[in-house]
Amino acid sequence: MPKQPPVIALLTDFGARDHYVGVMKGVLLSICPDVRIIDICHEVAPQSIAEAAYLLWASYAYLPVGTIVLVVVDPGVGTQRDIVLARTKRNVFIAPDNGVLDYVLWQEKPLEVIALNYRSSLVEKMIQRKRSTTFHGRDVFAPLAAHIANGASLRQFGRKTPRGNVAEPFITKRDSGVEPKILHVDHFGNIITNIMQPQNGSPSFIRGIALGRKVIDRWIKTYAEAPLETPCLIVGSSGLIEIVVNKNSAASMLLSSHKLSLKLIA
């Protein structure tokens, strides 16, 4: 059987209006012509590290084993912020060291984490020497990912850096100490919280959720069983509790403000 081509997955806040994602793909294919590219998402809200961390966590386990995952949500682009390369059992993750990998590295213990050494001559050779200060996706991240796809070992790119444990991001029991919050509003207007229920059914530890003054405590298992116009709770496809409305956008109905407080109802 011939060797499978390498896979690189992309997660950015670059949107679709520009050439930014296309140029990154041009760089990837220039360096590694047989790479397969998967777009996880490019519509992360600009500079929203928390949203990117959620989308990455919800996706990575479904990518082919060995996929190199490149996350470019990078408010500090061009500054001295670190870039990290984290190897886990099934992936390599490349990202600015700003917290965007937190949920994944909480879920998957990394085997090693390397901080990129910009000054090493190898790195200088591999990335754009005359790099911009505003588009490291093109000048730093894409070349790194493509060279790793070509087989370069992570160790060449910098020093191992110790990682403390990442704080638990999800609420899995009462009095967990984790603040309830909204992680993401999806295309259908479903409101995705950080309250987790790995098994199907309503979590034993809460009866409902209060969003501002609105109490939501009707649990459903499929969208279709929800009465119309009625906000309900469902265990979403990643095990997190979502507030949803059948054939409508829960966000449009309920999120007059993103600042609305979220509370567990026991």
Next chain:
Amino acid sequence: MPKQPPVIALLTDFGARDHYVGVMKGVLLSICPDVRIIDICHEVAPQSIAEAAYLLWASYAYLPVGTIVLVVVDPGVGTQRDIVLARTKRNVFIAPDNGVLDYVLWQEKPLEVIALNYRSSLVEKMIQRKRSTTFHGRDVFAPLAAHIANGASLRQFGRKTPRGNVAEPFITKRDSGVEPKILHVDHFGNIITNIMQPQNGSPSFIRGIALGRKVIDRWIKTYAEAPLETPCLIVGSSGLIEIVVNKNSAASMLLSSHKLSLKLIA
């Protein structure tokens, strides 16, 4: 000549804000690493079966012969709704059995239609055993398509199911009995109707169209020949009559409401 890699085409209402499409591609490439993926469209209006049926019909004939077409517009996700696998002369279509294949199966007589048997042990083995109730694109549809791309025969997945004839969806003559309607508004604001003219030129059977109280009866052959600010009729690229405005959006100019009635003018 080496065997061509299989092609899977995707049509969904998943949008671009989330990881949903990326995760489906991850599953496809995990199971069938050499598959080529074509995105037909992911911006079908949420749960709009009619719009998806139109977009699919307008696209499928231009996909490579043998393309497996996966349609996930699925308001009934997680319920007992059927999933069908339809084989035609040049394609396999996989979709929830909710009408989304109607236009294609009116155009192309299916050679066989299989209703997925969730309970067969083979299906259990191929799709996600612990499947979610909200994301069958990831847990059911993508694995099915990828296994078929790998060569699995449709018969393994369920029982043949008889199909009645699909009602003619287009108006091709006066007094056809088909209600005139708007199928889609495209990115340029062109309003695409279900009135068909396979040959170039104005249809012999109508003189114009009334949209609400507005009569449109100026026929053009290219956008550029239309006078500015003037709604015109053109035979679109799939043979359907479109209401268009040169360098402007006909929808913004005319569609104060999507409920506007459409009438043929003889």
Next chain:
Amino acid sequence: MPKQPPVIALLTDFGARDHYVGVMKGVLLSICPDVRIIDICHEVAPQSIAEAAYLLWASYAYLPVGTIVLVVVDPGVGTQRDIVLARTKRNVFIAPDNGVLDYVLWQEKPLEVIALNYRSSLVEKMIQRKRSTTFHGRDVFAPLAAHIANGASLRQFGRKTPRGNVAEPFITKRDSGVEPKILHVDHFGNIITNIMQPQNGSPSFIRGIALGRKVIDRWIKTYAEAPLETPCLIVGSSGLIEIVVNKNSAASMLLSSHKLSLKLIA
């Protein structure tokens, strides 16, 4: 080493709501099954030739050597407008002859430019005989690109056509005679001008920019160093001066109207 598969890059104003881009890819893969496709961008403002010219110029040098670049921003679709095929040292560009290639052909002297001869029997054979008047992306451009990817020589498609020099599109010195203007507003709201500074640092020839009545003369090297709420100037990733606001959209803050005049401040 096996031959690398051909690469085709796409730049259109087709947007994401429709099947238009997907159908073009279907045609490309039908004719050239091993082609790799890169989407540069499909969100060019409808019929905006100038924006497409900018995005193309900012992208092409990062595509793999040999990439065939297909630009379909084509207000004259279906009319007698020319279609050109331009070969440069590293690319083939295919586009309607409406100025969309101007910036690239200013930057890269073309080795030859061919005007498509629709009437040649070879062209008739390769493109759709019964072509629409509204979707040449599908019926003309995609087949052309795919046949060229398969190895067809440009000369077969038409006659060599002489090209005058393209006027310098960028301002690189004081009194250059080029009018300052806004080329593009990107996803982050950065306002990209046609004032060029190839080297890092503030251009020696201007002190700042006036946008309407607002004077902007604070220069930064990274987004993060900009004070909040303060419009600043930065040399962008293609060497053009951009007006930016840290963690905010400069366009939302400043562009009350796209008609605002832009002036150099010496």
